Amino acid sequence: xxxxxxxxxxxxxxxxxxxxxxxxxxxxxxxxxxxxxxxxxxxxxxxxxxxxxxxxxxxxxxxxxxxxxxxxxxxxxxxxxxxxxxxxxxxxxxxxxxxxxxxxxxxxxxxxxxxxxxxxxxxxxxxxxxxxxxxxx
Amino acid sequence: xxxxxxxxxxxxxxxxxxxxxxxxxxxxxxxxxxxxxxxxxxxxxxxxxxxxxxxxxxxxxxxxxxxxxxxxxxxxxxxxxxxxxxxxxxxxxxxxxxxxxxxxxxxxxxxxxxxxxxxxxxxxxxxxxxxxxxxxxxxxxxxxxxxxxxxxxxxxxxxxxxxxxxxxxxxxxxxxxxx
Numbered sequence: 147x148x149x150x151x152x153x154x155x156x157x158x159x160x161x162x163x164x165x166x167x168x169x170x171x172x173x174x175x176x177x178x179x180x181x182x183x184x185x186x187x188x189x190x191x192x193x194x195x196x197x198x199x200x201x202x203x204x205x206x207x208x209x210x211x212x213x214x215x216x217x218x219x220x221x222x223x224x225x226x227x228x229x230x231x232x233x234x235x236x237x238x239x240x241x242x243x244x245x246x247x248x249x250x251x252x253x254x255x256x257x258x259x260x261x262x263x264x265x266x267x268x269x270x271x272x273x274x275x276x277x278x279x280x281x282x283x
Numbered sequence: 284x285x286x287x288x289x290x291x292x293x294x295x296x297x298x299x300x301x302x303x304x305x306x307x308x309x310x311x312x313x314x315x316x317x318x319x320x321x322x323x324x325x326x327x328x329x330x331x332x333x334x335x336x337x338x339x340x341x342x343x344x345x346x347x348x349x350x351x352x353x354x355x356x357x358x359x360x361x362x363x364x365x366x367x368x369x370x371x372x373x374x375x376x377x378x379x380x381x382x383x384x385x386x387x388x389x390x391x392x393x394x395x396x397x398x399x400x401x402x403x404x405x406x407x408x409x410x411x412x413x414x415x416x417x418x419x420x421x422x423x424x425x426x427x428x429x430x431x432x433x434x435x436x437x438x439x440x441x442x443x444x445x446x447x448x449x450x451x452x453x454x455x456x457x458x459x460x461x462x
């Protein structure tokens with residue numbers, strides 16, 4: 147094989163790898179919070195207080211981070227396919243949207259629970275989405 | 284942000300007669316973009332919604348980051364490039380509806396008019412809606428379309444063919460009586 151042919155072949159191979167990588171990245175499913183490494187461990191009360199006292203600071207500390215939150219359940223709501231578990235956080239709460247498939251191990255009001263999910267900020271409560279229940283003991 | 288939601292709730296619940304304010308913190312808002320090249324769907328199940336049957340008012344607010352996409356890249360592009368979630372973390376709507384909706388079981392068609400704020404831009408919109416009163420709950424539903432360009436959301440020419448010029452939005456909020 148001549149040197150020129152080798153270079154063409156290497157170039158074509160590189161293009162193929164680049165196209166394949168691009169295609170893979172474009173179609174890559176969203177990384178769920180459950181399969182991501184936990185960034186922060188915190189209680190629901192501490193998390194709510196962090197946002198209530200200094201939202202800007204809390205945004206940079208917790209938003210877009212995977213957190214494990216421990217707290218007492220104050221409400222469990224099922225609407226269609228959506229399930230939400232609200233944790234007591236003092237004056238407000240931590241609202242966790244639970245992923246489908248967790249129905250069997252949903253906690254009851256008053257129970258203590260550890261939930262892992264993506265923190266997205268604060269509306270009325272601190273928002274956690276893509277959440278799974280680690281344990282409800 | 285919490286203060287604004289609280290003020291909206293307090294304003295809606297201040298009534299001299301029987302309270303007819305209903306609210307939820309788990310309203311469902313989804314949007315759908317359909318083009319021949321790609322369909323894009325995202326869902327947000329933590330919209331805060333309040334409906335007042337006496338004042339005929341409706342208010343919604345949500346965090347942009349609560350929209351979940353099936354693909355990682357879509358999720359990142361939406362938050363970082365299109366709606367710029369860090370700069371404009373939430374979208375909100377407040378308005379009124381036409382027609383009488385008594386606090387009695389039934390499904391009532393309404394027209395909702397108000398201000399939609401998205402990506403830091405506020406636009407007046409009028410959209411069809413439905414209020415269903417059942418089992419002591421009020422379910423607010425609406426489906427309408429918005430143009431990203433009306434809210435100063437710029438779509439790069441590279442992906443222009445993959446994102447529809449009109450995005451269909453669907454809202455379903457099952458609201459309970461405000462405590």
